[in-house]
Amino acid sequence: MHIKIDNLSDRPVYQQIIDQIKRDIALGRLAVGDKIPPVRQLALDIVINPNTIAKAYRQLEQDGVINTRAGSGTFVAEIQNTLNNESRKVLVCNQLELAVVDAVHTQVAQKELTNWFSEIAGRYYGRSNKI
Amino acid sequence: MHIKIDNLSDRPVYQQIIDQIKRDIALGRLAVGDKIPPVRQLALDIVINPNTIAKAYRQLEQDGVINTRAGSGTFVAEIQNTLNNESRKVLVCNQLELAVVDAVHTQVAQKELTNWFSEIAGRYYGRSNKI
Amino acid sequence: MHIKIDNLSDRPVYQQIIDQIKRDIALGRLAVGDKIPPVRQLALDIVINPNTIAKAYRQLEQDGVINTRAGSGTFVAEIQNTLNNESRKVLVCNQLELAVVDAVHTQVAQKELTNWFSEIAGRYYGRSNKI
Amino acid sequence: MHIKIDNLSDRPVYQQIIDQIKRDIALGRLAVGDKIPPVRQLALDIVINPNTIAKAYRQLEQDGVINTRAGSGTFVAEIQNTLNNESRKVLVCNQLELAVVDAVHTQVAQKELTNWFSEIAGRYYGRSNKI
DNA sequence: GTGGTCTAGACCACC
DNA sequence: GTGGTCTAGACCACA
Known part of the structure; x- marks a missing residue:
C-alpha cells in the first residue's frame, strides 16, 4: 500500500x-x-x-x-452502505457541486469537465467491484 | 443574497x-x-x-x-482564471475523485452518479455565464 | 456538571x-x-x-x-434515535442480559432484581423528557 | 456447548x-x-x-x-455468591443503569423496555436453577 | 478562548 | 507484535 x-x-x-x-x-x-x-x-x-x-x-x-x-x-471490510438514498445523494451531490463550482470559477469548459468526470468514473467503475 | x-x-x-x-x-x-x-x-x-x-x-x-x-x-469581480491548465485540472479532478470514491463506498450505481453529475453540470453551465 | x-x-x-x-x-x-x-x-x-x-x-x-x-x-444535542427497531432492541437487550446474568451469578432473587430495575427505570422515565 | x-x-x-x-x-x-x-x-x-x-x-x-x-x-462449579449485598447491588445496578440510559438515548418507551426486561428475566429465572 | 491536529512517548490489553 | 489508552505539550483554525 x-x-x-x-x-x-x-x-x-x-x-x-x-x-x-x-x-x-x-x-x-x-x-x-x-x-x-x-x-x-x-x-x-x-x-x-x-x-x-x-x-x-x-x-x-x-x-x-x-x-x-x-x-x-x-x-x-466489505463495502456496505448504511445511508438511505436521500443521505447518500446529498453527500455525493454536495461534493460534485463543489467540484463544478470550482470548474466554473477556473473557467473549465463544460465539455472538458464532463470528459474528466467520465474518465474518473470509468477508472472506478470499470472494474471487478461492480455495483 | x-x-x-x-x-x-x-x-x-x-x-x-x-x-x-x-x-x-x-x-x-x-x-x-x-x-x-x-x-x-x-x-x-x-x-x-x-x-x-x-x-x-x-x-x-x-x-x-x-x-x-x-x-x-x-x-x-469578473471570473478570471489565474491557474494554469495543469493546476486547475488537478484542483477540479481531486474534488471529482473524492465525490466518486464516496459514491462507490455508498454503493451508488455508475449510471445514477452520471445522472447526478449531468444534472448539476447542466444547472451551472446552461446559463448566461457561458464559457 | x-x-x-x-x-x-x-x-x-x-x-x-x-x-x-x-x-x-x-x-x-x-x-x-x-x-x-x-x-x-x-x-x-x-x-x-x-x-x-x-x-x-x-x-x-x-x-x-x-x-x-x-x-x-x-x-x-436533541436526543434522536438513528437506529432501527431491531438494532436498538439488540443493543439494549444485550446490556440487560449481561445485568441479569450477573444477577443470577451473584444470587440476586428475581423479585429483588425487578425492584431494582423498576426503581432505576422510574428515575429515568418519570421526568419531563418523556418519550 | x-x-x-x-x-x-x-x-x-x-x-x-x-x-x-x-x-x-x-x-x-x-x-x-x-x-x-x-x-x-x-x-x-x-x-x-x-x-x-x-x-x-x-x-x-x-x-x-x-x-x-x-x-x-x-x-x-456451584453458583455461590462471594460478594456482600452492597457490592452485588452496585454491580448489577450499574449495568442495569447503562442499559436504561441507552434505552432513553435510543428513544425506547418505558413500557417496551419493561417488557424486554421481563421477558429476559423470565428466561433466566423461570427454570430449575431457582434461587 | 474555543476545539482540532500532530507529535512523543509510556503503559496496557489482547491474541 | 497487535491495537487501545492516557499523558504532556506545541501549534493552528475558528468564532
Missing part, C-alpha cells in the same frame, strides 16, 4: 490517509479481507506519528470501511 | 459563506459588479460574528472573486 | 465521561442546547489530560449526543 | 467466551458438575488462539464459576 502525504495540503494528514485508503478500496487495489499495515509500520513508512495513523484507522473503522481486531490487526 | 449556515456541518462557517457566494456567482445569481452586503449587515442577517464574515470576504478577495473598494463597498 | 472518575474501574476514563454525560442527559440534568464544559476546563476540574476529555467529546459528537462547534463550544 | 465469536464486536474475544459460559450456566444449559471442553479442543472448534481460551478459563476459575481439576478436566 502506497500512501503519500502532502504536507502543504490544507487537508489534515489523518484525512489524507483516510482518503487514500478509501480510494484504494474503491479502485479495487485493496480487496475485502486484505490486511492493511499495522499502525506502527505505516507510521515508520510515511514518517508520521503512530497516533495520527491510529486516528485515521479509528475513523475508517467507525465508517465501516475497515475492521480492527485488537491483537491481530486491521482488515478491509 | 441568501446565505444559510448549518451549525451542525463539519464545514467551518467562513467556508460555508465562501462556498455559497462562489456558488451564487457560478449559477449567475450574482453577476459581475453586483454589490454584496457589507460585513456588518451580513453579520446581523445570519447572526454570525463579523470577524467570521470578514475572514470569508478576505479569502474571496484574495481568490479574485470579489473586489473591495474602500468607502464604496464590495463587488463581484 | 459533576463528573467523577473511578481510577480503579476497568472502564476507561474516556468511557466513564461518556457514560456520565449520557446519564445526565437521560436524567434531564442536562437539557438540549446546554453548554457543556470546555475541554480544558473539565480537564482541570477532574484532573485528566485534555486529550482524554476531547476523545470522550469526539465520541459523543459522533453518537449525535452533543454538537461541537469549533471556536464556540460544545452543546447538548 | 456452543460458543460463537463475533469478530466485529468491540467486546474482546476472551470476554465473549466468559459471557457465553456464564450465560449458559445462568440459563441452566450447563449444570453443576458438567464438564466443559478442554482449552485445546475449544480452541480448535471456534478457531481461536488457545491462549485466549486459557485466559477466559483462568478468569472464570478465579470468579469461582468453574473448577479445574488437574488431569481430569474443567467443570462447572
Whole structure:
C-alpha cells in the first residue's frame, strides 16, 4: 500500500490517509479481507506519528470501511452502505457541486469537465467491484 | 443574497459563506459588479460574528472573486482564471475523485452518479455565464 | 456538571465521561442546547489530560449526543434515535442480559432484581423528557 | 456447548467466551458438575488462539464459576455468591443503569423496555436453577 | 478562548 | 507484535 502525504495540503494528514485508503478500496487495489499495515509500520513508512495513523484507522473503522481486531490487526471490510438514498445523494451531490463550482470559477469548459468526470468514473467503475 | 449556515456541518462557517457566494456567482445569481452586503449587515442577517464574515470576504478577495473598494463597498469581480491548465485540472479532478470514491463506498450505481453529475453540470453551465 | 472518575474501574476514563454525560442527559440534568464544559476546563476540574476529555467529546459528537462547534463550544444535542427497531432492541437487550446474568451469578432473587430495575427505570422515565 | 465469536464486536474475544459460559450456566444449559471442553479442543472448534481460551478459563476459575481439576478436566462449579449485598447491588445496578440510559438515548418507551426486561428475566429465572 | 491536529512517548490489553 | 489508552505539550483554525 502506497500512501503519500502532502504536507502543504490544507487537508489534515489523518484525512489524507483516510482518503487514500478509501480510494484504494474503491479502485479495487485493496480487496475485502486484505490486511492493511499495522499502525506502527505505516507510521515508520510515511514518517508520521503512530497516533495520527491510529486516528485515521479509528475513523475508517467507525465508517465501516475497515475492521480492527485488537491483537491481530486491521482488515478491509466489505463495502456496505448504511445511508438511505436521500443521505447518500446529498453527500455525493454536495461534493460534485463543489467540484463544478470550482470548474466554473477556473473557467473549465463544460465539455472538458464532463470528459474528466467520465474518465474518473470509468477508472472506478470499470472494474471487478461492480455495483 | 441568501446565505444559510448549518451549525451542525463539519464545514467551518467562513467556508460555508465562501462556498455559497462562489456558488451564487457560478449559477449567475450574482453577476459581475453586483454589490454584496457589507460585513456588518451580513453579520446581523445570519447572526454570525463579523470577524467570521470578514475572514470569508478576505479569502474571496484574495481568490479574485470579489473586489473591495474602500468607502464604496464590495463587488463581484469578473471570473478570471489565474491557474494554469495543469493546476486547475488537478484542483477540479481531486474534488471529482473524492465525490466518486464516496459514491462507490455508498454503493451508488455508475449510471445514477452520471445522472447526478449531468444534472448539476447542466444547472451551472446552461446559463448566461457561458464559457 | 459533576463528573467523577473511578481510577480503579476497568472502564476507561474516556468511557466513564461518556457514560456520565449520557446519564445526565437521560436524567434531564442536562437539557438540549446546554453548554457543556470546555475541554480544558473539565480537564482541570477532574484532573485528566485534555486529550482524554476531547476523545470522550469526539465520541459523543459522533453518537449525535452533543454538537461541537469549533471556536464556540460544545452543546447538548436533541436526543434522536438513528437506529432501527431491531438494532436498538439488540443493543439494549444485550446490556440487560449481561445485568441479569450477573444477577443470577451473584444470587440476586428475581423479585429483588425487578425492584431494582423498576426503581432505576422510574428515575429515568418519570421526568419531563418523556418519550 | 456452543460458543460463537463475533469478530466485529468491540467486546474482546476472551470476554465473549466468559459471557457465553456464564450465560449458559445462568440459563441452566450447563449444570453443576458438567464438564466443559478442554482449552485445546475449544480452541480448535471456534478457531481461536488457545491462549485466549486459557485466559477466559483462568478468569472464570478465579470468579469461582468453574473448577479445574488437574488431569481430569474443567467443570462447572456451584453458583455461590462471594460478594456482600452492597457490592452485588452496585454491580448489577450499574449495568442495569447503562442499559436504561441507552434505552432513553435510543428513544425506547418505558413500557417496551419493561417488557424486554421481563421477558429476559423470565428466561433466566423461570427454570430449575431457582434461587 | 474555543476545539482540532500532530507529535512523543509510556503503559496496557489482547491474541 | 497487535491495537487501545492516557499523558504532556506545541501549534493552528475558528468564532
